[in-house]
Amino acid sequence: MPGHKPWLPALATDDKSSRLYMKPPAFGYEAPTSIEQATALLSMHDGDARIIAGGQSLVPMLNFRLLVPSVLVDINRIAGLDEIRDDGKGGLTIGALVRHFQLEASELVAARFPILTEAVRHIAHLAIRNRGTIGGSLSHADPAAELPMMVQLLNGALTIAGPDGTRTVAARDFFDGALTTVLDDAEIVTEIALPALPAGAGWGFKEVARRAGDFAMAAAAVTLTQKDTLIEEARVAVMGVHDQAIRVPGAEAMLQGAVADNGTITAAIAAVREAVDPDDDLHATAEFRRHLIGVLVGRAIHDAWHRAAVAHT
Amino acid sequence: MTGTASGKVVVSMTVNGDRVEELVEPRWLLADFLRENLGLTGTHVGCEHGVCGACTILMNGNSVRACLTFAVQAQGADIETVESLGTVNDLDDLQESFRKHHALQCGFCTPGMLMTAIDALRKRPLATDQEIRDALSGNICRCTGYQNIVKAVRTMVQKRDGDD
Numbered sequence: 001m002p003g004h005k006p007w008l009p010a011l012a013t014d015d016k017s018s019r020l021y022m023k024p025p026a027f028g029y030e031a032p033t034s035i036e037q038a039t040a041l042l043s044m045h046d047g048d049a050r051i052i053a054g055g056q057s058l059v060p061m062l063n064f065r066l067l068v069p070s071v072l073v074d075i076n077r078i079a080g081l082d083e084i085r086d087d088g089k090g091g092l093t094i095g096a097l098v099r100h101f102q103l104e105a106s107e108l109v110a111a112r113f114p115i116l117t118e119a120v121r122h123i124a125h126l127a128i129r130n131r132g133t134i135g136g137s138l139s140h141a142d143p144a145a146e147l148p149m150m151v152q153l154l155n156g157a158l159t160i161a162g163p164d165g166t167r168t169v170a171a172r173d174f175f176d177g178a179l180t181t182v183l184d185d186a187e188i189v190t191e192i193a194l195p196a197l198p199a200g201a202g203w204g205f206k207e208v209a210r211r212a213g214d215f216a217m218a219a220a221a222v223t224l225t226q227k228d229t230l231i232e233e234a235r236v237a238v239m240g241v242h243d244q245a246i247r248v249p250g251a252e253a254m255l256q257g258a259v260a261d262n263g264t265i266t267a268a269i270a271a272v273r274e275a276v277d278p279d280d281d282l283h284a285t286a287e288f289r290r291h292l293i294g295v296l297v298g299r300a301i302h303d304a305w306h307r308a309a310v311a312h313t
Numbered sequence: 314m315t316g317t318a319s320g321k322v323v324v325s326m327t328v329n330g331d332r333v334e335e336l337v338e339p340r341w342l343l344a345d346f347l348r349e350n351l352g353l354t355g356t357h358v359g360c361e362h363g364v365c366g367a368c369t370i371l372m373n374g375n376s377v378r379a380c381l382t383f384a385v386q387a388q389g390a391d392i393e394t395v396e397s398l399g400t401v402n403d404l405d406d407l408q409e410s411f412r413k414h415h416a417l418q419c420g421f422c423t424p425g426m427l428m429t430a431i432d433a434l435r436k437r438p439l440a441t442d443q444e445i446r447d448a449l450s451g452n453i454c455r456c457t458g459y460q461n462i463v464k465a466v467r468t469m470v471q472k473r474d475g476d477d
Contacts, residue, residue, distance in 0.1 A: 027340055055381055055383075059362075059363070059382070076386065125429075126433060127366065127377050127451055130375040212446070212447035
């Protein structure tokens with residue numbers, strides 16, 4: 001996805017003219033029609049092939065020649081990966097090729113996970129959302145992208161196909177720093193399972209970016225359930241303020257079982273500011289980001305509390 | 314479909330209603346393919362990494378960045394470029410609205426603005442000017458003609474919603 005990326009290496013330049021390359025290097029192209037074919041191709045090229053799905057992050061990197069793969073394996077022709085399905089237990093199963101706009105427009109998503117609908121509205125622009133996929137966003141693992149944060153918040157699990165079969169990885173174990181995941185070279189994310197939220201859960205999502213569609217400076221997502229006058233289950237996730245999107249167990253611990261008053265929220269905010277390690281960049285200093293994420297978490301907790309249905313013992 | 318790094322592959326698609334079949338290198342961007350192979354230079358190429366929006370086209374009815382899509386990926390797709398709208402002497406309604414509101418100065422961003430507006434008008438309520446601005450925020454105009462572009466799209470929203 002377009003945007004300033006301080007963690008990327010310096011741009012490749014043309015030795016003769018110092019002009020920036022803006023066309024991709026030559027590569028081979030494969031468009032398999034099954035997951036088995038795709039993983040076999042990836043396996044055959046032994047780390048030198050790249051998967052292309054929506055391409056909204058990959059193609060800029062190719063145009064800049066930050067990546068020079070020998071082959072692109074285009075998974076868009078694999079049938080059955082573009083569906084959002086009811087899991088029959090109050091949750092959803094989302095195919096890896098589901099586009100951001102599909103998520104945004106899905107009534108099923110809005111009914112089950114309104115916080116996900118809200119989060120997707122913050123992903124880039126319509127033209128990017130029309131192409132970008134959930135599997136691609138998760139595999140790209142941008143620290144300032146919404147979906148890696150959301151699947152962690154929602155206790156998601158990723159189905160990953162490889163040459164030797166499939167495995168399931170919890171979203172919280174999937175990310176391994178900026179633009180890094182536990183995926184092996186020949187593996188593909190095929191599906192994301194999102195289990196039902198607890199009954200009556202309220203939610204809050206807050207993001208700050210310079211303009212609509214820009215990469216976030218910071219964003220926070222919170223869900224919580226209310227029992228009598230206390231917070232019961234609480235989840236807090238943040239992005240843009242660490243080398244990857246993270247859950248913040250320290251803040252969750254401050255909220256769970258506590259009265260939702262200013263003291264509790266202040267303690268949760270302090271735990272978030274303690275847990276994150278933001279970078280300085282063109283858009284904001286680390287200090288500003290640390291301050292900002294606290295403010296956003298506080299507001300998200302507030303919204304989540306007010307949206308939660310009160311359960312009584 | 315497969316292609317080696319040096320080899321070309323055959324790609325066929327519909328562009329502005331016409332069936333086209335061409336030999337392409339896998340690395341050719343759809344934007345360059347439209348301009349160089351088909352001579353459809355209305356699709357402008359600005360930043361070439363998805364930021365400026367000038368190359369926005371419709372692929373199967375959805376707005377996409379032609380600089381972030383390879384021509385080979387458009388195999389079987391229905392592509393619409395700015396050339397599918399009106400002509401100089403016979404502007405379509407959206408183009409006429411841009412003309413009427415002076416929503417362009419140099420015109421470089423205009424094809425992308427038009428194609429983006431078409432998709433937004435189909436998918437978004439655009440009930441407020443803020444919504445229109447958000448919908449256009451992925452398209453950069455360096456003449457800073459935004460105010461009039463918003464007005465032009467506002468007129469089209471009113472026309473769409475039947476309240477003019």
